[in-house]
Structure formats: structure tokens, C-alpha cells
Amino acid sequence: KKPLLEFLMVECVFIVFVVMAQAVIIRAREVREHLEQLTKSEQELMVERAISDKLLKIDALTGLYNHKTFHEYLVSLLEQCESNGLRLQLALFDIDNFKRVNDTYGHWVGDLVLKEVAAKVGGLIGLNDFAARYGGEEFAVIFTDKSIHEAYAAAEELRLKIAAMEHPYAGGKPITVSIGLCDYQLGDGKEKLFRKTDHALYAAKHSGKNAVVTASAAHDDDNILSYA
Template identity: 85%
Template sequence: MLTAQFIFVMSTHMPEVKSAFLPGKGHLFVACNIMIVIAMVLAEMWLRTAAQYHKQAVVCCGFIVSYLMYFVLEPFVDGAQMTLMMPIMISLIYFDRKLLHYLGGFSILFYAAVYFGLERIVLEKPLLEFFLVECVFIVFVVMSHMVIIRAHEVRDHLEQLTKSEQELMVERAISDKLLKIDALTGLYNHKTFHEYLDSLLEQCESNGLRLQLALFDIDNFKRVNDTYGHWVGDLVLKEVAARVRGMIGLNDFAARYGGEEFAVIFTDKSFQEANAAVEELRSAISLMEHPYAGGKPITVSIGLCAYQLGNGKELLFRKTDNALYAAKHGGKNMVVTASPSPEEGTVYA
């Protein structure tokens, strides 16, 4: 604005404009411009240093600058009253309807005071011009009000879209979980178990990840179903699964592998630690009380095998299953570990 004023003054041949830079001449041209710069600098300093009242600083600066600009331009530029709309437009920066109404009402009253106290007396401006400017104020307020309403509508629409998207994400996560979780026990299902194991075995081969696989089977589970009914059998499965889920580590993975067969993958333990963990698990399950099953203990047989590089998934399962078979036929309620030797079928308790 200052550059435009300078070019205008230097390029025009109007004497009254040429005299604008002279002391005591023009419409306090230089003084108003200096005050505009001071107001802008003070507002900028406030915004950069103070932690509060930023909106008030912008509004006050806009109001002061708009009227100073008006006094600078008014003698030379038709329609200089448009600069007085600046405070009203500031409310659009914040999309604040209350601020808009305050600024609009204050601007209408303030301009009326300027007109009747200064312009009508000194400049002899007609009353019709005053009414036109006030009407423009009102039009600006109404238009700004509509813009703010529309902005709020768009915001609400975006919030609804975001909320709907979040709900879809939650539903998708729930659906994905339902596809991965066994409905009865709450453990991962057979399909998810194999997907996870395949991924971990790749990590074993490429990064040397430690991994142990445990397969365990509830002893005499068919007798429980036949004696007490399938609903009791389901309760037993739920309680055993809950105990397994509560005793494994955060980096371990438990799944329901078959009817009464479960699988646990250990990824953050040594073989000795994994062996101690499954032994603790076996003991804890054997100590559980089942009053609905005649008060008789429910036990599990467990086979455990550590993955050896290059063995592959099939050999890992064969050795673990052989260990489980040895536990079932060696007296049940026991842990049998697969031999670390490369001989596939060798196991020891």
C-alpha cells in the first residue's frame, strides 16, 4: 500500500496530491502512514512475544489500520470506504460469528460517529453517502455470516465423514479380528496360526530369530464330553485357553490348533526358558478346579521343539508332533521335548 501511494504521488500532476508530503498539507498523509506502520509493528511484536489475546491484537490492529488507511485514501480515491470493511473481514479468519456481530455493530456505530462528528461538518459529505456506506456494512456482515455458516456446515460434514470412516475402520478391525480369532476360546484360529508361523520362520532364516513351538492336547477330553456333555467340554476349552492366554508372554503367540489341541509359539525365549514356561503352564492347568466336571483335574500333554535353521516348517511340526505323541503315550500330563539332534524322530522327556 505504501509503494502504491508513493507511485501515485510521484506520477500525478495534481497539486493537492503533490503537497501530501509537505508538513501541514494534505490529509495528515505522512502521519497516518507512520501510525499504520507503528500499529502493524506493535501487533506483530505482540503476536510473536505474548501467549494470549492474539485474536484481540489482530482485531484491534485491523480496526486501527482500516481507519488510518481510510483517512489516507479518502481525499484521493473514490470508494475509500471499502477499507473500513477490513475489521469485519477479520472475523472470517477465525470463522467466529460472535466476533463478526460485535465487529459489524461496532463498525456501523463508529462510522456513524466519524461521519456526523467529522465528515459531515468538515467535508460536508451528503447524508445519502452515509446511508450507502452503512448499507455496505450491513451487506458485508450478512455475506460474512453466510460464509461462516457455510464453513461450519463444511466442517460438520467433514467431521461426519471422519466419524463414519473411523466407524468403518473399527468395523473392519472387528471383522478382521473375528476372522483371526477362534470364537469359542478367544485364541487365534488354525489359519492365522499358520500365517503367523510362516512369517516367523522367514525371520528365523533371515535374521536368526529364536523360535520354539509347543503343541499340547487335553488328556481324555473325549471322556469329558461323553460323561458331562459337550457344554462342559466347551467350558473346559475356554478355561484352559484363558489360562494359556494369561501365562504366555507379550511376544508369544497362542492358537487353538484343533478340537482340543492348542499351539504356542515362543519367540523371545531360549529353549530352556520355553521348556520352563510350558512346564509351568502344564502344572497350572492340572491345578485348575472344574466342579462342573466332577471336580476331577484336567491335564494336558505337551510336545516342545526348538526350530533349527534349515529344518523348515514341515520338519518342525513332525518333531513337535512326535514329542506330543510321546507325552500322550508316556503317561500323559507331562512335557516331552524334541531332541536338538538332526535325527528327526528322536525325542526325550
């Protein structure tokens, strides 16, 4: 009887041990699954936040940065100009005779033109440069770490490559842009930088369009009011 009793006790202990071990394994699995779910939820939340943040910064039609983000970035860069001597040029440009495109072929064609021009701009600028849709058919590019001559060459390349694009749905006629370019001068600040660049764009428009005009060249034109 005694060996039988001992055997039953050992069996009972073994069964209890097995049951406890299974409970521990099940609990560990539940904890692991819970942690995995939490991690997945956090990752999904991060992705959603990233997408939401991007949507707030990107222009929905063109995929370039929007007006608000452009100004935030420019303010930050101008601080770097003043404190660290960062070189910066601002280019403002818009599509020549864009209203005629909309009126002749419809707004959906106008939107296609905007998308294609934006894609060309985004594909041509450097890694340290910044492109945005400034509003309507107007775009802005911030060139950094370039001389004014290098920035002018980059703006001229933009003008030429855009003019060379084909638009069969818009009558096959070339779409051109006029560009005003300004080299930032220390102490000017954002407002004066914009006045100078806008002035250069005005000069480009009134000199026959499809041109790049620098703020210094516009200033030298006696027929245009100087902002200096």
C-alpha cells in the same frame, strides 16, 4: 437530502456486509460439520475394519488366534529364524481325555473347559510368544527368543497351572494336558518342525499323559518310531 442518502447507502453497505458475513459463517460451519462427519465416518470405518480383521484372526470360542493365523505367523517367524537366527520352539498340546468330558458332562461343559484352558494359556505366555487354538481340544504355542530349557520350563508351568485349575461343573476332577515341544533347527522347515513336535506329543500321550516331552527325548525313546 444528501446526508440522508449517504446514510442510507452506508446502511445498505453495512447490511450487505452483515448478510455476506453471516453467509460465510454459515458456510464455514457447514464445511466444518461436513469434515467432522467425514472424519467420524472414516474412524468408524477403521474401527469396523479392525474388528473385522480381528474376527478373521481370532477363534470365536477361546479368544486365541485361529489355525490359519497361527500358520501365517509361524511361516513369518521361521523366515526370521533362517535369516536372522531367531530362536524358536513349537509346543503342541491337547487336553487329556477330552472326549470323556464331553460325553459325561455335555458339550457346553466341554466348551467351558476349552475357554478356561485357553484363558490360562493366554495369561501365562510371554509378550513375544504366540498362542492359538489349533483345532478341537488341541492348542499350539510358539515360544520365541528362548533357549530350549527356558521353553521347557514355560511349557511345564503351563502344564502344572492347567492341572491345578478347579472345574466344579466337570465333577471337580483336574483337567490335564499333554505337551510336545520341539526346538527349531535351521534348515528343518515347517513340515519337519511339525513332524518332530507331533512325535513328541505322541510320546507324551503314550507315556501316561499330563507330561511335557521334547522332540529330542522322544527321538531317544527306542519304543517310538523316529522321524529324524
